[in-house]
Amino acid sequence: MKIATWNINSLTVRLPQVLDWLAAQAADAPVDVLALQELKLTDDKFPAAAFQEAGYHAQWFGQKTYNGVALITRAPVTDVVKNIPGFVDDMARVISATVAGVRVIGAYFPNGQAPGSDKFVYKMRWLEALREWVRAEMVSQPNLVLLGDYNITFDDLDVWDPVGLAGTIHCTDEERAHLQALIGLGLTDAFRLFAQPEKSYSWWDYRMLGFQKNRGMRIDHILISEALKPLARACTIDRVPRKNKQPSDHAPVIVTLDLPG
């Protein structure tokens, strides 16, 4: 079973790249679940037919201009939930479903803008609500994957310039404490289960030749539950789509689990 996450920074612009990427992946092994973030379109504009024609089911939760998330799957899903139950939010950031016996939560974590800002306060509140909800979910869902654009680095290994960016957004102690609290629920960073190239990142600034100079951060993550940990076979970041013409600023992250898709 292959599960992936990709912040595509406008599905309107990137739909052809998403379809191309799914087709290219299928040459090796098809992607069973793809969590998308930053659709930047309303529900009525979601290209459901295009995914259907490509052989995928789709669940989506859109929003005008900002945010918006989707789950693209090969198998039909059940129990679709949008956003964090009980947490009042006017932004479309989370979509969950059960696919082939795995509870998948795809999320676009708040950016937070800058420590101390209103958006940072919202990010902290959102992270707390997410954690308490995931904690409850894990009681009844042993096979759980929480993946998406976290907008948080784990540690200095995830940052191209850990000294220059110390304490800035995505790198603050407060954000990292929240990320570790998710780990504390019994989740594992699938990426670090495996040997990885040095300076592995999932996002690069569009400006200043960020990608070409590999000035990036690893902020897109796949966390897996204890029951799935022994089934993990690989976790990689696919830098190839970042080399596309008109790329997203994020690259897809992929985990392979020894489970039937």
Next chain:
DNA sequence: ATGCCTCAGCTCCTGAGA
């Protein structure tokens, strides 16, 4: 310096992203 790209929208500038 708060920009350098990129995207959406009350579109020829602005806000937001990260």
